[in-house]
Amino acid sequence: MSTHDDSGTGTGTGTDPAADPRQEWRHWHEQREAAVSSSYGPLSLTGTHWLADVPAGRIPSVPGEWREDGDEVLLSAAAEDGITVDGKPFTGTVRLTADHAPIHESRVASADRRLVVLRREGLWAVRDFDPGSGARTAFRGIEATPYDERWVVPGVFRPYEETRSVRVENADGRERGLGLSGELAFALDGDEHTLQVAVEDDGSLWAVFADATSGRDSYRFRFLRPAAPAADGSVTVDLNRALLPPCAFADHFICPFPPPGNTLDTAVAAGERRLATA
Numbered sequence: 001m002s003t004h005d006d007s008g009t010g011t012g013t014g015t016d017p018a019a020d021p022r023q024e025w026r027h028w029h030e031q032r033e034a035a036v037s038s039s040y041g042p043l044s045l046t047g048t049h050w051l052a053d054v055p056a057g058r059i060p061s062v063p064g065e066w067r068e069d070g071d072e073v074l075l076s077a078a079a080e081d082g083i084t085v086d087g088k089p090f091t092g093t094v095r096l097t098a099d100h101a102p103i104h105e106s107r108v109a110s111a112d113r114r115l116v117v118l119r120r121e122g123l124w125a126v127r128d129f130d131p132g133s134g135a136r137t138a139f140r141g142i143e144a145t146p147y148d149e150r151w152v153v154p155g156v157f158r159p160y161e162e163t164r165s166v167r168v169e170n171a172d173g174r175e176r177g178l179g180l181s182g183e184l185a186f187a188l189d190g191d192e193h194t195l196q197v198a199v200e201d202d203g204s205l206w207a208v209f210a211d212a213t214s215g216r217d218s219y220r221f222r223f224l225r226p227a228a229p230a231a232d233g234s235v236t237v238d239l240n241r242a243l244l245p246p247c248a249f250a251d252h253f254i255c256p257f258p259p260p261g262n263t264l265d266t267a268v269a270a271g272e273r274r275l276a277t278a
Contacts, residue, residue, distance in 0.1 A: 005170075005246055005255045025147035025240055032243075032272070033142055040103035040114055040129050042249040043136040047128040048118070048172075059126060063110050068124050072097055073117055075108065084109045103129050120254070121176055127252070135250055141276040147240050151270040155186035155237040157197070157205060157229040166196075170254045171247040178208075178256045184226065186237045188266055195224070195262050203228030205235065208245070210258045212267040219248045219274050221258050242271025249275070 035041055049059045049066075051073070057065040063081035067074045076093045077083040083090050086107055098119040099106045106129075108115040116127040159182035168178045181199040184207060185192065195207040205228070210221040223243040229235040247253040 005253050021149065021152075022147045028241060029142070029144055036142065036249060037136060037139050039131040041136070042246040042253065043139055044129045044131050044133045045127060045246075045250040045252045046130045046133050048252040048254065049126045049128070051124045051126065062115065062126060062128055064115075066126055069095070073124050082110055139275070140278060142244065142272050143274050143276050144272045145240070145270050148270060151239040151268070153186050153188065153237050155184050155226065155235045157233045157235050158183045158185060159199075166259050168256045168259050170256050171251075172254045174254070176254070176256065178259055180259065184235070184237065191266065193264055193266070196259050205229070207262065208256055208258050209262045209264060211264040213269060213273075214263075217267075217269070217273060219244050221245065222271065239268050239270040242268060244272045244274070
């Protein structure tokens with residue numbers, strides 16, 4: 001899993017030059033709502049259980065016995081636990097490493113639930129994804145501002161000589177390292193802004209940012225995922241596609257807060273704002 005606690009619900013920013021950008025945005029928004037509300041989307045996460053907090057190995061409401069063993073996790077299960085591993089009923093003990101596949105392909109399951117092994121900064125956890133979660137049942141959509149071309153601006157990516165790591169608070173109240181690869185510079189209404197960003201495996205950029213709407217007209221912070229920059233560093237910044245982070249959908253995610261310098265002093269009245277309430 002990504003260090004920024006993504007749950008696979010981002011969408012690409014590639015566009016068809018012949019397409020209507022408003023229609024493309026509506027399609028993107030519909031895809032986002034479908035992904036978020038899917039069986040193993042972020043709304044289905046019912047718990048992130050750190051094994052250091054359960055030294056006896058028994059996680060409340062999670063079947064099996066889970067123990068840390070260096071670079072692996074030991075899972076022991078009896079027949080009454082009803083656990084499957086790799087799609088087959090399992091009893092005994094198995095060694096597990098962190099899951100990196102999509103949630104629905106995780107190795108361990110219990111009926112419809114997926115039990116996903118997570119490692120973050122040397123600590124192990126088990127995540128419980130349940131399609132029957134209350135949050136998924138209650139979901140009414142994502143409030144988002146309709147597309148406006150004023151929020152699509154040219155930007156420039158300026159890589160650092162080497163990746164930096166800064167300590168930032170996470171949504172669970174703990175402080176963790178956040179890797180940053182460079183700065184994304186762009187202008188809004190004539191004012192210059194920069195965001196510290198990471199580079200994803202596919203070359204695209206990722207930023208966590210706040211702005212003058214955060215905590216008021218929008219969630220307390222959001223994500224932005226520009227496409228991979230061109231060879232000269234040029235990249236399109238489309239704030240219409242500002243994303244709610246996974247922790248906006250379930251309290252059990254550990255999303256990082258914006259690093260220093262990533263709180264814009266302007267109101268970004270664009271993109272996803274908050275969960276719909278009706």
